[in-house]
Amino acid sequence: MDDAIDVRGIRKSFGQVQVLAGVDLTVSRGSVHALLGSNGAGKTTLVTILATLLRPDAGTATIAGADLADDPLAVRRRIALTGQSAAVDEVLTAEENLRMMACLRGLRGRAARQRSRELIERFGLADAADRRVKTYSGGMRRRLDLALSLVVAVPVVFLDEPTTGLDPRSRRELWDVIRSLRQDGATVLLTTQYLEEADELADMVSILRDGRVVAEGSPAELKRTVGxxxxxxxxxxxxxxxxxxxxxxxxxxxxxxxxxxxxxxxxxxxxxRPSLDDVFFALTSHTQSHDTTENPGDQAGSLASAERIPS
Ligand SMILES: Nc1ncnc2c1ncn2[C@@H]1O[C@H](COP(=O)(O)OP(=O)(O)O)[C@@H](O)[C@H]1O
Ligand SMILES: [Mg+2]
Known part of the structure; x- marks a missing residue:
């Protein structure tokens, strides 16, 4: 099987609130896949589950060939996760942070130094490598955070809203980094609230709404539905x-x-430009007009099955 991520029927509720209502998602190896959804859609919940940090109520997933429920340790070894909050030590420099992480991951002496230097170059931190992180901009922190999660090379990278809160220039710098990950053969699942970001980066986009993937397609296919x-x-x-x-x-x-x-x-x-709201609007009006003939009054049901956007 050639899929890097295969998710079937993942459900999760917090108390009475159902956040994920049966998510299906397939991500091809070596691709960048965007999970697009508004604030509160359940993106972080799904990524946290796939990263083994939260147990789903139901459903299965395979990540880089490892089964999430049967072998979470194998999953952990094959993924990197970067969240919205930077896990960096403020009083250390970028280089010190990276060397410390390298040591934690079992690299020693010269190997740790070499890997740190590589990542510093690659993530555009060379000029600031000897400065304490507390002097860094938001974009620099985000890049360092990503570098830290990649000290050991892994096949699958989860990026949870990597550019939220960044200024346009830092956002573009991070986009370049994400493209370079893909060039090196990594599979990237990134969550975002921005249609534009999915458009820039992703080979495929899945839209998460009401706890399910309600639409899936390439950015071009998605945009065609909204004009x-x-x-x-x-x-x-x-x-x-x-x-x-x-x-x-x-x-x-x-x-x-x-x-x-x-x-x-x-x-x-x-x-x-079409926004995520326009996509939602196009999708709901589309499914609504479908459903009024066959299934009147069941608008929630109309979003229940993932719909392939016609190309
Ligand atoms: N640990 C938790 N306990 C209770 N509710 C939670 C918890 N984590 C997330 N939620 C709720 O689940 C919903 C989805 O959250 P989240 O996955 O963070 O969405 P997103 O990342 O798409 O913004 C939100 O309504 C949030 O309040
Ligand atoms: Mg989130």
């Missing part, structure tokens, strides 16, 4: 007067603006 970027003309109170599709290129933007001029419209002109 493309549009240039909108709005009046003073924000009402959309006209909406012109565009393709994200400067030539396309020029064409859209020409078309708007040709209509003789004036107002505030904005470029709008």
């Amino acid at each position: 493309e970027d549009v240039v909108e003309v709005r009046d003073a109170v924000g009402t959309v007067l006209h909406s012109e599709p565009t393709d994200g290129t400067s030539a396309g933007l020029r064409r859209a603006l020409d078309a708007i001029d040709a209509h003789g419209l004036s107002g505030e002109v904005v470029v709008r």
Whole structure:
């Protein structure tokens, strides 16, 4: 079997609240897979379960060939997990943090030093390697956190909202790092609230909502369901007067603006990209219109089965 991650029917409730209601997810080896969902959708809960740190109520999972329930130790050896809170020691430098982690992971002397240097270079921390971590920016901390989780190379990397709270530049730097992980052959499961991030990085995207994967596809397939970027003309109170599709290129933007001029419209002109909300909206209105004919009144049920986005 060539899948790096295979998840079947994972359920989890906290008290009366069901957070995961039967999650199915397959991630191909060597791919970057984005788990997209709004705040509170259950992304962290799922990743924490897959990383063996929380027991599911039901369901099974295989990670890099190891069964989550039968052999959690083997799973742990094959994964790295980076969460939202950095597990770095503030008073140490990046290099000291990495050497300490290398020692914890059984590397000694020269091997520990060498691995630390490699990771420092790779994660763009060379200039700051000798500074205490408390002087680092959010983006630098996040990169160091990721480096720490990769002191021992592993086939599967979980990144839980790696760029949340970062400024645009740090976000882009982290994106580069994630792309380089994939180039080295790692499988990456990353969670995000940003459609744009999934679009930039992911080979495949699964949308988590109401405790289930409600849609799955490549970023291009997902975007097709919500339509493309549009240039909108709005009046003073924000009402959309006209909406012109565009393709994200400067030539396309020029064409859209020409078309708007040709209509003789004036107002505030904005470029709008589809957001996660637009995807949800497109999905719900789509499933709703499906269901009203066959299954009236069962809107929750309409989201129950994962839907393959038509390409
Ligand atoms: N240990 C816990 N005890 C009780 N409720 C929890 C616990 N962990 C998460 N939750 C709840 O589960 C839901 C999903 O949380 P989480 O997995 O963190 O979502 P996400 O990472 O997508 O933002 C939230 O409503 C959260 O309050
Ligand atoms: Mg979370």
